[in-house]
Amino acid sequence: MLALKFPPINELIRWRDIFSNFNKVGVIAVAAALIGIMVFLVAGSRDPLVAPTGVRNLAETGVNFIENDIVMQTMGKDGLRWTPFLLSLFVFIYLCNLPGILPVLQMPATARMAIPLFLALTVWVVYNAVGLRHNGIKYLTLMAWPPGVPVGMRPLVGLIELLSNIVLRPFSLAVRLFANMLAGHMLLITFAFLTNALFFAETKQFALKPMSILPFFMLVFLTAFEVLVGFLQAYIFTILTAVFINAAQHPEH
Secondary structure, three states: OOOOOOOOHHHHHOOOOOEOOEOHHHHHHHHHHHHHHHHHHHHHHOOOOOOOOHHHHHHHHHHHHHHHHHHHHHOOHHHHHHHHHHHHHHHHHHHHHHHHHOOOOOOOHHHOOHHHHHHHHHHHHHHHHHHHHHHOOHHHHHHHOOOOOOHHHHHHHHHHHHHHHHHHHHHHHHHHHHHHHHHHHHHHHHHHHHHHHHHOOOHHHHHHHHHHHHHHHHHHHHHHHHHHHHHHHHHHHHHHHHHHHHHHHOOOO
């Protein structure tokens, strides 16, 4: 009978440090930032009067996507000034998600909590700073007590709203990205492990080898699916950021 020994989860989600406190997750994050920067630096260096091709075309497609499908849908024309920030956020997250399907790397950097949490806290600081800048100290009262809340309900509603906006928003933003990317990573590893175990079964268990095609097909399907998931999670994180910034600018709504 085939004996399967799945490796400890800690081995699957933890890499040894390349040097002190810096491992492959750090390499992926740094590479994602540098690739994003280089793409837009190269695109910006091209002649704007010439029809966009190659890198410039890719960069303009990204800008148009953020403006039309995120900013205009959540913030309107007044939110177009947030395009660079939202574009940077989307590109960085997607490039951190993509290594989950790349050979050798085979793990999204966002499957470790540190990066999603850092990004969520950055968004938290930004939208609260925007709220205070646009509304002053009144931002806190409008956030705690939306218009129309009865006086008797204000203590309870205020507690719930402040807890939701100050604590739960950044936490849920980080956990949503982290949990989805970690789940996808674990599924890919599971089916890769099953494929390997069945295909390289002992000689006396030769009949098990053809069965390896089943987890292999599932592995191929999930790999393709993770490309979509990585894009979708970057999109969700970015559009929620736009929603939070817009809500902070107009807390009375």
